[in-house]
Amino acid sequence: MSRECADVHLVAAPLTSLTSPFREYKAWAENLTGHKIGILRDDKGGEYMSAAFDAFFRGAGIRSEHSIRDTPQQLGVAEHMNRSIDEGITTLLSQSGLARHWWEDAAMHWLYGKTRIPSSKPGSLTTLELFTKRRPDVSRLRPFGCLADVHLQKDQRPALAPHASQCVLVGYPCDYKGWLFYNPYTQKSFVSDSAVFWESVFPFRKTGLSGVGPPLSSPTPTDSEWRGAISTDFAPLPAARGSPVAVAAPSLATPLPPRLFRLLLLLLLLLPWW
Numbered sequence: 001m002s003r004e005c006a007d008v009h010l011v012a013a014p015l016t017s018l019t020s021p022f023r024e025y026k027a028w029a030e031n032l033t034g035h036k037i038g039i040l041r042d043d044k045g046g047e048y049m050s051a052a053f054d055a056f057f058r059g060a061g062i063r064s065e066h067s068i069r070d071t072p073q074q075l076g077v078a079e080h081m082n083r084s085i086d087e088g089i090t091t092l093l094s095q096s097g098l099a100r101h102w103w104e105d106a107a108m109h110w111l112y113g114k115t116r117i118p119s120s121k122p123g124s125l126t127t128l129e130l131f132t133k134r135r136p137d138v139s140r141l142r143p144f145g146c147l148a149d150v151h152l153q154k155d156q157r158p159a160l161a162p163h164a165s166q167c168v169l170v171g172y173p174c175d176y177k178g179w180l181f182y183n184p185y186t187q188k189s190f191v192s193d194s195a196v197f198w199e200s201v202f203p204f205r206k207t208g209l210s211g212v213g214p215p216l217s218s219p220t221p222t223d224s225e226w227r228g229a230i231s232t233d234f235a236p237l238p239a240a241r242g243s244p245v246a247v248a249a250p251s252l253a254t255p256l257p258p259r260l261f262r263l264l265l266l267l268l269l270l271l272p273w274w
């Protein structure tokens with residue numbers, strides 16, 4: 001915040017027309033904070049330089065400023081945030097093992113946690129608390145790409161089908177109070193607020209020599225890859241006391257050990273003498 005108005009550093013934006021998205025952001029930010037946007041600074045990349053933007057700025061009383069060519073330090077806050085987001089996306093994709101086309105979901109997931117976690121400075125507040133004057137709720141924070149057993153409603157499953165499905169967490173929807181999950185079997189994303197998370201299990205990650213390997217070769221794993229990834233990350237739950245346990249019977253085609261074979265032969269020879 002500046003002395004008289006909000007000083008906005010736009011972090012990232014597409015190369016298409018931004019007049020309508022900026023109008024929406026301006027209305028949302030000013031309504032939430034009670035401060036007017038007075039200055040818009042950019043790197044003169046062209047995204048915010050158009051006749052429509054100039055006319056909108058003049059009507060809204062916003063002054064447009066540009067940084068000098070090859071001088072990113074003049075936009076230090078935005079440039080530092082861009083680098084932090086890039087490193088956050090790389091970290092989440094590497095940890096989860098998801099393909100690179102999930103970068104947008106990883107960026108939103110990283111920003112959601114970043115704005116709700118205080119900095120290392122003692123007594124510092126979170127970014128969201130400084131912006132909204134309310135303490136954020138961190139109870140929904142979960143690792144990106146982790147395994148989750150998601151409860152399915154009656155209209156989401158056929159009759160006599162399991163009531164839960166194994167999915168992957170891919171984000172936090174801004175217009176719902178829940179989580180966004182991706183189901184590799186149906187290749188669809190959906191929102192749910194009822195799930196059990198395995199926060200240390202990442203089904204799409206293949207373990208390498210360093211403990212963290214590259215993602216799977218295909219964005220959507222096959223059934224054998226999906227089940228194999230889950231079975232190697234955690235062991236099945238132990239059976240309850242008193243419940244039947246299946247025990248595999250020895251196969252007759254399996255050859256007996258030599259010592260056991262000689263012992264059985266000796267017993268057969270001694271039986272007539274008994």
